[in-house]
Amino acid sequence: MTHDAFAGLLKRWRAARRLSQEQLALEAGVSTRHLSFLETGKSKPSREMVLRLTATLALALKERNVMLASAGFAPIFTARSLESLELAPVRRAIELLLQKQEPYGAVLFDRCWNVLRMNEGAARLMGCFLDPAHAAPGVATNLVRAILHPSGLRPALVNWVEVAQVALERLERECATEPTDEARRALLEEVRCYPGVDAVGPIAPEGGAPTSLVHLKRGRDEARLFTMLTTIGTPLDVTAQELTIESYFPADEATERWLQGR
């Protein structure tokens, strides 16, 4: 490593907290010797050491993640993510973003793919292709369930296999990257039990672009959409990074007219 980023960060944060090496070392239960070595880059911290030090420095979660990354470790995640929405300006910006997407659809998800917000266009799509009569509870409010559950969008999804495949693949990938997230893992186990789900292919051949195609058809209504995922914030900023927006665009002229004509 050219410049040891962790060393510099640690020094700066300790300075910001106005602690001497000795004080910090004492509080964190670390030897002053080792702390000094860490700040000069002569030693590299273990993951636990990073966590201990950042905890004693009372750093915000986001900062801890930066420190972890600077030392070459994966970030930690949190179970919150709803109250980040309480931040008024973020909330307002999201509202506007969704609104700008009209008449196309756009939906805001949390990291378990629960629907948090939905614009008019998306609501119309849902109303059109999801049979509200016999939708099992929880299916309409969760993207993964909506796609994979037999009473969800599945009857209307012409290319169900592909869509299911990328959805499953993505969920599995997420579970692998954040093994600590129990809720997400539970969701994965749940949908794996749905009929027909175990039949979709195993590891897709290197797939996984941020866009994908969706072909819906129910009665005389038919739409070919392609969708794109975006997440709030930068990938490094973990504040509200669990918030994802999926935007739906018409994939052909017919769908374009159909969307406009409603």
Place this chain on the structure above:
Amino acid sequence: MTHDAFAGLLKRWRAARRLSQEQLALEAGVSTRHLSFLETGKSKPSREMVLRLTATLALALKERNVMLASAGFAPIFTARSLESLELAPVRRAIELLLQKQEPYGAVLFDRCWNVLRMNEGAARLMGCFLDPAHAAPGVATNLVRAILHPSGLRPALVNWVEVAQVALERLERECATEPTDEARRALLEEVRCYPGVDAVGPIAPEGGAPTSLVHLKRGRDEARLFTMLTTIGTPLDVTAQELTIESYFPADEATERWLQGR
């Protein structure tokens, strides 16, 4: 860890490549013993081991990052990111996204904050508040330079100090999280030499929300905007995660009218 994610992933990928433990171990220069332990979760891999194994398995970069994360390590990044744009559907989706944002502004950046694409609204904003006469080269095509360089937006930025602070902070944070990125570090060094930049505060007090306020004024034109960052893809999906979109919304009624009236 409840379920060792890395172990399972490794086993699945090896199976997908139709290799026996012995073959893979031989090719990767690892003892069969250790490989077996890794697949049963009895041993945990070092960062280098993960890289060696994923390399011999010829996994895509994205998959390597997933494996790294599942073993608790930070992902690796790549220097490309432009050719991801060549993916036609992604490109098209981005085009549509920017277009939907009209008449508000929206700009697409790469991870060095170079401008890759810009919609009409953003172009108008730029034209209005950036003095093209004496803008130094490279300033108009890079967000960080545009904000921090004296010949950029700085004269028009009423709340320059705050804006500069978050921009600097963000850049520094990024440099810390990805110490390998030389280009980005060079940019940081460059802008640090601009006059007045060293005077902006050090570490901001736990700031860094995904939205921020911008107040622009030049002659009779004045706009108060708030901006939000979104990135393409999910935070875990590294395919094109280096692509960031900044969207500009009016922060008050006057600005709203001013924007519509152009």
Place this chain on the structure above:
DNA sequence: GCCGCAATGACGTCGGACGTCATGGGCGCT
């Protein structure tokens, strides 16, 4: 019965994270 494959037991090496104690040097304060 033989073979490919995976698991695993016993044992060894080694590097690095982290500890303890002691020393020396820079800097401010009186």
Place this chain on the structure above:
DNA sequence: AGCGCCCATGACGTCCGACGTCATTGCGGC
């Protein structure tokens, strides 16, 4: 000049875990 405070650093030591070698056992298939 003298005294504290803060930091770096030398010379040790401990310990754990990543990873190696060799041999053994158990499994399913031709």
